[in-house]
Amino acid sequence: MSKYGVMVMGPAGVGKSTFCASLITHLQLNRRSAFYVNLDPAAEHFEHPPDLDIKDLISLEDVMDELKLGPNGGLLYCFEFLMENLDFLSEALEFLTEEYLVIFDMPGQIELYTHVPVVPTLIKFLTQAGALDMRLCAAYLLDATFVIDRAKYFAGSLSAMSAMIMLEIPHLNILSKMDLLKDQMRKKDFKRFLVPDTTLLEDDPADRSRRKVKVDVHSADPTDKDAIMSGATFKQLNAAVANLIESFSMVSYLKLDSTDEDSVQAILSYIDDCIQFHEAQEPKELADEEYDEDE
Numbered sequence: 001m002s003k004y005g006v007m008v009m010g011p012a013g014v015g016k017s018t019f020c021a022s023l024i025t026h027l028q029l030n031r032r033s034a035f036y037v038n039l040d041p042a043a044e045h046f047e048h049p050p051d052l053d054i055k056d057l058i059s060l061e062d063v064m065d066e067l068k069l070g071p072n073g074g075l076l077y078c079f080e081f082l083m084e085n086l087d088f089l090s091e092a093l094e095f096l097t098e099e100y101l102v103i104f105d106m107p108g109q110i111e112l113y114t115h116v117p118v119v120p121t122l123i124k125f126l127t128q129a130g131a132l133d134m135r136l137c138a139a140y141l142l143d144a145t146f147v148i149d150r151a152k153y154f155a156g157s158l159s160a161m162s163a164m165i166m167l168e169i170p171h172l173n174i175l176s177k178m179d180l181l182k183d184q185m186r187k188k189d190f191k192r193f194l195v196p197d198t199t200l201l202e203d204d205p206a207d208r209s210r211r212k213v214k215v216d217v218h219s220a221d222p223t224d225k226d227a228i229m230s231g232a233t234f235k236q237l238n239a240a241v242a243n244l245i246e247s248f249s250m251v252s253y254l255k256l257d258s259t260d261e262d263s264v265q266a267i268l269s270y271i272d273d274c275i276q277f278h279e280a281q282e283p284k285e286l287a288d289e290e291y292d293e294d295e
Contacts (some may be wrong), residue, residue, distance in 0.1 A: 003093065003134040004275045005102035005126065007119075009163065010141035011156065012108030015176040015258060019141060019267075020105045024256040033100045035093070040107040041078040042071070046181060050105070052092045054078065057085060062206070075109050079118045086125055094131040101277070102134065113140075113163040120167055127169070136169040137274035139162065139267070141256070144175040147193045148184065150204040151234070153243045157196045161251050170274035174267060178257040195252045198242040234289035 008023075013240045020036065025048075028170060038050035041060040058081050063074040074275065093102065106112070112119050126134045140160045146152040152168045157173075164171045181190065191198060245251055257263040271277055 002098055002100065003096055003100065003102060003132060004277050005104060005134050005136045006271050006275070007104040007106055007123075007136065007138045008141065009106040009113060009119075009138060010176075011110055011143075011159065014108070014141040014143045016108065016141055017043065017046065017105055018258050019139075019174075019256065019264075020178060022264045023103060023268065024048045025058050025263060026050065026268065027101060029261075033097075035096055035100045035102045037089075037092075037102060037104045039104055041075065042107065043105070047115070052089070054082060054088075057082065057088050072109055072111065075107055076111070076116065076118070079112065079122075083118065083121060086122075086277065089126070090131055093126075093134075094228065101271075110159055113166060114159055117166075123167055123169055135275040135277075137172065138167055139172045139174055140164075141174050141176045144177050144181050144255070145184075146179070146192065149202055151238050153193065153200070154196065154238055154245065156287075157245050157251050158241050161245055161248060164250055172267070172270055172274065173251055173253050174256045175253045176256045176258065178255050178263070193253065194255075196242065196245050198246055201238060201242055203270075214234050288289060 010016055017040075024034045024036055035052070036048055036050045037052045038046070039054050041054050041058060041063075043055075058078050060071065060078055063069060063077050064071070067074070067077065069077060095282055096102065106119075123136060126132055127136050142153075142156040146156050147167050151259050158250060160173045164173075175193070254267060255263065256267055
Protein backbone atom coordinates (compact mmCIF):
# COMPACT_ATOMS: atom_id res chain seq x y z
CA MET A 1 0.00 0.00 0.00
CA SER A 2 1.53 3.28 -1.13
CA LYS A 3 1.70 6.34 1.06
CA TYR A 4 1.67 9.93 -0.14
CA GLY A 5 3.78 12.85 1.02
CA VAL A 6 5.12 16.31 0.22
CA MET A 7 8.34 17.89 1.48
CA VAL A 8 7.91 21.62 2.00
CA MET A 9 11.34 23.21 1.67
CA GLY A 10 13.14 26.40 0.75
CA PRO A 11 15.29 29.16 2.31
CA ALA A 12 14.58 30.49 5.78
CA GLY A 13 11.73 32.97 6.05
CA VAL A 14 9.87 32.09 2.84
CA GLY A 15 6.73 30.91 4.64
CA LYS A 16 7.13 27.13 4.76
CA SER A 17 5.39 26.63 8.12
CA THR A 18 2.66 29.09 7.13
CA PHE A 19 2.02 27.12 3.95
CA CYS A 20 1.99 23.84 5.90
CA ALA A 21 -0.59 25.30 8.30
CA SER A 22 -2.76 26.58 5.43
CA LEU A 23 -2.50 23.24 3.65
CA ILE A 24 -3.51 21.29 6.77
CA THR A 25 -6.45 23.61 7.41
CA HIS A 26 -7.59 23.23 3.80
CA LEU A 27 -7.33 19.44 3.98
CA GLN A 28 -9.33 19.34 7.21
CA LEU A 29 -12.06 21.55 5.75
CA ASN A 30 -12.30 19.17 2.81
CA ARG A 31 -12.36 16.08 5.05
CA ARG A 32 -8.96 14.81 3.99
CA SER A 33 -6.49 13.38 6.45
CA ALA A 34 -3.11 14.98 7.02
CA PHE A 35 -0.11 13.81 9.05
CA TYR A 36 2.17 16.71 9.95
CA VAL A 37 5.87 15.93 10.45
CA ASN A 38 8.16 18.69 11.72
CA LEU A 39 11.77 18.03 10.69
CA ASP A 40 13.10 21.42 11.79
CA PRO A 41 14.89 20.87 15.12
CA ALA A 42 14.87 24.63 15.79
CA ALA A 43 11.15 25.26 15.24
CA GLU A 44 9.16 26.26 18.31
CA HIS A 45 5.78 27.70 17.32
CA PHE A 46 3.15 25.87 15.27
CA GLU A 47 -0.37 26.74 14.24
CA HIS A 48 -1.12 23.01 14.10
CA PRO A 49 0.74 20.79 16.61
CA PRO A 50 2.95 18.30 14.72
CA ASP A 51 1.88 14.66 14.73
CA LEU A 52 5.59 13.82 14.75
CA ASP A 53 8.30 16.24 15.87
CA ILE A 54 12.04 15.72 15.39
CA LYS A 55 12.58 17.58 18.67
CA ASP A 56 11.21 14.50 20.44
CA LEU A 57 14.31 12.76 19.10
CA ILE A 58 16.87 15.58 19.15
CA SER A 59 16.77 19.37 19.39
CA LEU A 60 19.10 21.95 17.92
CA GLU A 61 19.36 23.83 21.21
CA ASP A 62 20.63 20.75 23.06
CA VAL A 63 23.16 19.98 20.33
CA MET A 64 24.52 23.54 20.33
CA ASP A 65 24.83 23.55 24.13
CA GLU A 66 26.43 20.13 24.50
CA LEU A 67 28.66 20.02 21.42
CA LYS A 68 29.40 23.76 21.17
CA LEU A 69 28.30 23.91 17.55
CA GLY A 70 26.80 26.82 15.64
CA PRO A 71 23.30 26.75 14.11
CA ASN A 72 24.35 25.29 10.75
CA GLY A 73 26.73 22.70 12.18
CA GLY A 74 24.18 21.78 14.83
CA LEU A 75 21.47 21.29 12.22
CA LEU A 76 23.66 18.99 10.14
CA TYR A 77 24.43 16.98 13.28
CA CYS A 78 20.69 16.69 14.03
CA PHE A 79 20.00 15.29 10.56
CA GLU A 80 22.94 12.90 10.72
CA PHE A 81 21.54 11.69 14.05
CA LEU A 82 18.13 11.25 12.40
CA MET A 83 19.76 9.17 9.65
CA GLU A 84 21.10 6.85 12.36
CA ASN A 85 17.64 6.55 13.93
CA LEU A 86 15.29 6.28 10.96
CA ASP A 87 13.05 3.94 12.90
CA PHE A 88 11.82 7.16 14.58
CA LEU A 89 10.12 7.93 11.26
CA SER A 90 9.21 4.46 10.09
CA GLU A 91 7.47 3.47 13.32
CA ALA A 92 5.23 6.54 13.12
CA LEU A 93 4.52 6.38 9.38
CA GLU A 94 4.26 2.70 8.53
CA PHE A 95 0.68 2.33 9.79
CA LEU A 96 -0.70 5.33 7.89
CA THR A 97 -3.21 4.50 5.18
CA GLU A 98 -3.23 5.86 1.65
CA GLU A 99 -5.90 8.38 2.70
CA TYR A 100 -3.27 10.50 4.46
CA LEU A 101 -1.12 13.24 2.97
CA VAL A 102 2.12 13.30 4.96
CA ILE A 103 3.46 16.87 5.14
CA PHE A 104 7.16 17.23 5.98
CA ASP A 105 8.02 20.72 7.24
CA MET A 106 11.73 21.04 6.46
CA PRO A 107 14.34 23.46 7.89
CA GLY A 108 15.49 26.48 5.92
CA GLN A 109 19.26 25.87 5.81
CA ILE A 110 20.00 25.65 2.12
CA GLU A 111 23.03 23.39 2.63
CA LEU A 112 20.70 20.44 3.21
CA TYR A 113 19.38 20.64 -0.36
CA THR A 114 22.46 21.72 -2.29
CA HIS A 115 25.70 20.66 -0.56
CA VAL A 116 25.32 17.50 1.53
CA PRO A 117 23.50 14.25 0.63
CA VAL A 118 21.47 14.07 3.86
CA VAL A 119 18.05 14.89 2.41
CA PRO A 120 18.55 12.67 -0.70
CA THR A 121 19.36 9.79 1.69
CA LEU A 122 16.19 10.52 3.65
CA ILE A 123 14.14 10.61 0.45
CA LYS A 124 15.59 7.27 -0.66
CA PHE A 125 14.57 5.74 2.68
CA LEU A 126 11.02 7.10 2.45
CA THR A 127 10.42 6.11 -1.17
CA GLN A 128 12.06 2.68 -1.29
CA ALA A 129 9.80 -0.36 -1.62
CA GLY A 130 8.90 -1.85 1.72
CA ALA A 131 7.00 -0.67 4.76
CA LEU A 132 6.80 2.97 3.62
CA ASP A 133 6.98 2.97 -0.19
CA MET A 134 5.97 6.64 -0.23
CA ARG A 135 5.08 8.61 -3.33
CA LEU A 136 6.85 11.85 -2.54
CA CYS A 137 7.21 15.26 -4.16
CA ALA A 138 9.06 18.42 -3.20
CA ALA A 139 7.45 21.84 -2.85
CA TYR A 140 10.29 24.38 -2.97
CA LEU A 141 9.17 27.84 -1.80
CA LEU A 142 10.80 31.13 -2.73
CA ASP A 143 9.69 34.54 -1.45
CA ALA A 144 7.76 36.33 -4.23
CA THR A 145 9.20 39.68 -3.08
CA PHE A 146 12.57 38.47 -4.39
CA VAL A 147 11.41 39.51 -7.88
CA ILE A 148 12.00 43.14 -6.85
CA ASP A 149 15.73 42.35 -6.54
CA ARG A 150 16.88 40.36 -9.57
CA ALA A 151 20.03 39.14 -7.80
CA LYS A 152 17.95 37.52 -5.05
CA TYR A 153 15.51 36.11 -7.59
CA PHE A 154 18.18 34.41 -9.68
CA ALA A 155 20.12 33.22 -6.62
CA GLY A 156 16.91 31.67 -5.30
CA SER A 157 16.17 30.12 -8.69
CA LEU A 158 19.67 28.64 -8.77
CA SER A 159 19.16 27.04 -5.35
CA ALA A 160 15.80 25.69 -6.52
CA MET A 161 17.40 24.15 -9.61
CA SER A 162 20.20 22.67 -7.49
CA ALA A 163 17.62 21.05 -5.22
CA MET A 164 15.74 19.66 -8.23
CA ILE A 165 18.89 18.02 -9.56
CA MET A 166 20.05 16.71 -6.19
CA LEU A 167 16.76 15.33 -4.83
CA GLU A 168 15.57 13.59 -8.01
CA ILE A 169 11.87 13.51 -7.13
CA PRO A 170 8.84 15.28 -8.67
CA HIS A 171 9.39 18.93 -7.88
CA LEU A 172 7.25 22.08 -7.68
CA ASN A 173 8.78 25.55 -7.45
CA ILE A 174 6.47 28.04 -5.75
CA LEU A 175 6.60 31.81 -5.29
CA SER A 176 5.07 32.36 -1.86
CA LYS A 177 3.75 35.48 -0.10
CA MET A 178 1.98 36.71 -3.22
CA ASP A 179 -0.24 38.87 -1.01
CA LEU A 180 2.78 41.10 -0.27
CA LEU A 181 3.19 42.00 -3.97
CA LYS A 182 -0.32 43.30 -4.63
CA ASP A 183 0.69 46.95 -4.21
CA GLN A 184 4.20 46.62 -5.65
CA MET A 185 3.76 45.04 -9.07
CA ARG A 186 1.06 44.56 -11.69
CA LYS A 187 -0.10 41.02 -12.41
CA LYS A 188 0.86 41.47 -16.07
CA ASP A 189 4.45 42.35 -15.13
CA PHE A 190 4.71 39.55 -12.61
CA LYS A 191 3.94 36.86 -15.20
CA ARG A 192 7.42 37.39 -16.64
CA PHE A 193 8.94 35.92 -13.48
CA LEU A 194 7.13 32.58 -13.64
CA VAL A 195 9.83 31.31 -16.02
CA PRO A 196 13.32 32.77 -15.37
CA ASP A 197 15.20 34.15 -18.36
CA THR A 198 18.07 36.56 -18.97
CA THR A 199 15.83 39.39 -20.26
CA LEU A 200 14.74 40.03 -16.68
CA LEU A 201 18.16 41.57 -16.02
CA GLU A 202 17.64 44.28 -18.62
CA ASP A 203 15.28 46.33 -16.46
CA ASP A 204 16.68 45.58 -13.00
CA PRO A 205 15.52 48.43 -10.68
CA ALA A 206 18.56 47.89 -8.45
CA ASP A 207 20.84 48.69 -11.37
CA ARG A 208 19.40 52.11 -12.28
CA SER A 209 21.55 54.01 -9.80
CA ARG A 210 24.70 52.65 -11.39
CA ARG A 211 23.93 53.33 -15.04
CA LYS A 212 25.76 56.67 -15.08
CA VAL A 213 29.11 54.86 -14.78
CA LYS A 214 30.44 53.96 -18.23
CA VAL A 215 31.72 50.42 -17.77
CA ASP A 216 31.27 47.58 -20.23
CA VAL A 217 29.67 44.81 -18.20
CA HIS A 218 30.70 42.03 -20.57
CA SER A 219 34.38 42.91 -20.84
CA ALA A 220 34.99 44.50 -17.43
CA ASP A 221 38.09 43.32 -15.56
CA PRO A 222 37.00 41.84 -12.18
CA THR A 223 40.10 43.40 -10.58
CA ASP A 224 39.41 46.89 -11.96
CA LYS A 225 38.37 49.38 -9.26
CA ASP A 226 35.85 51.20 -11.48
CA ALA A 227 34.28 47.90 -12.49
CA ILE A 228 33.92 46.85 -8.87
CA MET A 229 32.53 50.19 -7.68
CA SER A 230 30.07 50.39 -10.56
CA GLY A 231 28.76 46.91 -9.83
CA ALA A 232 29.80 45.63 -13.25
CA THR A 233 31.42 42.48 -11.86
CA PHE A 234 28.30 41.78 -9.81
CA LYS A 235 26.23 42.14 -12.98
CA GLN A 236 28.57 39.71 -14.72
CA LEU A 237 27.91 37.16 -12.00
CA ASN A 238 24.14 37.66 -12.21
CA ALA A 239 24.24 37.32 -16.00
CA ALA A 240 26.23 34.08 -15.73
CA VAL A 241 23.75 32.66 -13.20
CA ALA A 242 20.77 33.71 -15.34
CA ASN A 243 22.32 32.12 -18.45
CA LEU A 244 22.97 28.90 -16.54
CA ILE A 245 19.37 28.68 -15.33
CA GLU A 246 18.01 29.49 -18.78
CA SER A 247 20.23 26.91 -20.46
CA PHE A 248 19.00 24.11 -18.16
CA SER A 249 15.39 25.25 -18.68
CA MET A 250 14.17 23.35 -15.61
CA VAL A 251 12.79 26.06 -13.32
CA SER A 252 9.28 27.48 -13.53
CA TYR A 253 7.07 28.80 -10.76
CA LEU A 254 3.56 28.51 -9.40
CA LYS A 255 2.01 31.34 -7.39
CA LEU A 256 0.94 30.95 -3.76
CA ASP A 257 -1.03 33.18 -1.43
CA SER A 258 -1.39 31.21 1.81
CA THR A 259 -4.22 33.51 2.91
CA ASP A 260 -6.31 32.58 -0.14
CA GLU A 261 -8.02 29.18 0.03
CA ASP A 262 -8.34 28.97 -3.77
CA SER A 263 -4.59 29.50 -4.11
CA VAL A 264 -3.84 26.77 -1.57
CA GLN A 265 -6.28 24.45 -3.38
CA ALA A 266 -4.52 25.12 -6.68
CA ILE A 267 -1.12 24.19 -5.21
CA LEU A 268 -2.64 21.08 -3.61
CA SER A 269 -3.97 19.99 -7.00
CA TYR A 270 -0.43 20.17 -8.42
CA ILE A 271 0.89 18.18 -5.45
CA ASP A 272 -1.81 15.53 -5.95
CA ASP A 273 -0.91 15.32 -9.62
CA CYS A 274 2.81 14.87 -8.85
CA ILE A 275 2.22 12.06 -6.34
CA GLN A 276 -0.69 10.61 -8.38
CA PHE A 277 -3.00 10.81 -5.39
CA HIS A 278 -6.08 10.69 -7.65
CA GLU A 279 -4.60 8.20 -10.07
CA ALA A 280 -7.81 6.16 -10.28
CA GLN A 281 -10.05 9.17 -10.88
CA GLU A 282 -11.07 10.52 -14.26
CA PRO A 283 -9.88 14.02 -15.17
CA LYS A 284 -12.47 16.72 -14.52
CA GLU A 285 -14.12 17.95 -17.69
CA LEU A 286 -14.77 21.69 -17.93
CA ALA A 287 -18.31 22.83 -18.59
CA ASP A 288 -18.85 24.59 -21.92
CA GLU A 289 -19.36 27.98 -20.31
CA GLU A 290 -15.98 27.74 -18.58
CA TYR A 291 -14.03 27.93 -21.81
CA ASP A 292 -12.76 31.31 -22.91
CA GLU A 293 -13.73 31.78 -26.54
CA ASP A 294 -11.23 34.60 -26.95
CA GLU A 295 -8.23 32.38 -26.27
